[in-house]
Amino acid sequence: MSDKQYAVFIEKLEYFIQHKELIKLVLNGKKNKLSDLKSIIISIVEIKKGMKLNFVYHHDTKDITKNYDFPEGIALIKSAIEADFYNADLFANTENMSLISNQKGKVQLKTNAPTLQPMSEFKHDRVKERLINTTGNVYLRELGITNANGEVRREMSDKYKQINRYIELLEPNLDELSITDDYHVVDMGAGKGYLTFALYDYLSNIKKKNIQMTGVEYREDLVNVCNAIARKSSFQHLTFIQGSIEKTELPQIDILIALHACDTATDDAIYRGIQSNASLIVCAPCCHKQIRKEFNVTNELSHVMKFGILKERQAEIITDSLRALIMEAFGYKTNVFEFISTEHTPKNVMIVGRKVFETNPEKQQLLDNIAAIKQFFGIKKHYLETLLGI
Numbered sequence: 001m002s003d004k005q006y007a008v009f010i011e012k013l014e015y016f017i018q019h020k021e022l023i024k025l026v027l028n029g030k031k032n033k034l035s036d037l038k039s040i041i042i043s044i045v046e047i048k049k050g051m052k053l054n055f056v057y058h059h060d061t062k063d064i065t066k067n068y069d070f071p072e073g074i075a076l077i078k079s080a081i082e083a084d085f086y087n088a089d090l091f092a093n094t095e096n097m098s099l100i101s102n103q104k105g106k107v108q109l110k111t112n113a114p115t116l117q118p119m120s121e122f123k124h125d126r127v128k129e130r131l132i133n134t135t136g137n138v139y140l141r142e143l144g145i146t147n148a149n150g151e152v153r154r155e156m157s158d159k160y161k162q163i164n165r166y167i168e169l170l171e172p173n174l175d176e177l178s179i180t181d182d183y184h185v186v187d188m189g190a191g192k193g194y195l196t197f198a199l200y201d202y203l204s205n206i207k208k209k210n211i212q213m214t215g216v217e218y219r220e221d222l223v224n225v226c227n228a229i230a231r232k233s234s235f236q237h238l239t240f241i242q243g244s245i246e247k248t249e250l251p252q253i254d255i256l257i258a259l260h261a262c263d264t265a266t267d268d269a270i271y272r273g274i275q276s277n278a279s280l281i282v283c284a285p286c287c288h289k290q291i292r293k294e295f296n297v298t299n300e301l302s303h304v305m306k307f308g309i310l311k312e313r314q315a316e317i318i319t320d321s322l323r324a325l326i327m328e329a330f331g332y333k334t335n336v337f338e339f340i341s342t343e344h345t346p347k348n349v350m351i352v353g354r355k356v357f358e359t360n361p362e363k364q365q366l367l368d369n370i371a372a373i374k375q376f377f378g379i380k381k382h383y384l385e386t387l388l389g390i
Contacts, residue, residue: 028175029086038172093118190215267384296378331357
């Protein structure tokens with residue numbers, strides 16, 4: 001790491017902390033690809049014991065928050081930049097700075113005009129900053145989430161929270177990718193486009209990536225509406241096309257999204273992602289009929305399966321577990337977690353797979369584990385296995 005550029009960055013960081021001008025510092029791009037820690041977000045907070053640096057450690061399946069005195073916090077930041085992360089993005093009242101390094105030790109220091117509103121208070125309970133801003137956001141207005149004044153409509157507040165939670169969950173995974181201008185993001189089953197528009201907005205306007213994005217939707221009327229909104233929003237590289245998940249021809253898929261695709265349509269989407277060698281596959285499954293019909297349980301669990309609601313829930317767990325394990329067998333590091341609280345939507349499980357191996361060295365062991373699970377539940381074949389020919 002360049003000592004001069006690093007020193008300039010740390011000097012500015014210490015100045016902004018000491019003068020209470022730091023809005024937030026984001027450390028991401030982990031150096032150890034197998035680490036569970038994805039990113040750290042640091043900000044200044046005021047608690048009963050005084051001003052502290054608040055660290056939010058984002059792990060694969062949990063977040064951990066800790067507060068430190070300024071000197072201790074600065075020391076931890078230095079250590080994390082040197083040992084754990086390639087990227088450090090600093091947002092302050094008067095400027096933004098980015099310290100970017102790579103595996104070869106090349107370092108870049110970039111300075112830009114400030115993009116976030118200056119902090120006026122440092123309380124833990126201040127209004128949460130949303131990644132998707134409502135101010136002047138045409139697509140949010142056109143989709144009915146905000147009114148003409150850019151205020152979130154009361155009846156759409158849950159949808160707005162869902163959009164932001166979606167981006168928050170994807171952010172660490174996207175930060176792990178080396179997204180280039182020729183990246184093609186595909187949203188299979190885009191529907192009304194709420195999350196499609198939000199992801200394009202985040203990637204193009206916040207992350208400044210000149211990506212291509214396609215929303216695939218079977219209902220032609222929704223395709224026409226979404227294309228009209230994209231034009232009104234000046235989203236030049238976002239297009240919606242009419243088609244199905246399994247048959248739509250696409251020249252390239254680098255990131256594949258399939259949210260609430262019903263039953264085996266989720267498997268069709270995962271299959272296309274694997275076949276395209278997509279860097280990231282994101283699914284929120286809906287309905288799990290195929291495995292439920294396959295169940296032929298003859299062991300002790302049969303006493304549980306006689307209760308319809310429990311059999312249905314077991315089918316959801318086993319279906320998504322097998323999907324995650326199959327994705328791992330094909331080289332993806334996979335996580336399954338709650339997308340958003342069930343108070344907002346019952347369809348709340350998300351499967352995210354990031355490509356880390358061309359050939360997983362543990363593939364056979366994973367396939368053996370899958371076979372054992374199927375045998376226990378009397379399952380002949382998972383539909384995704386059929387698609388992949390395993």
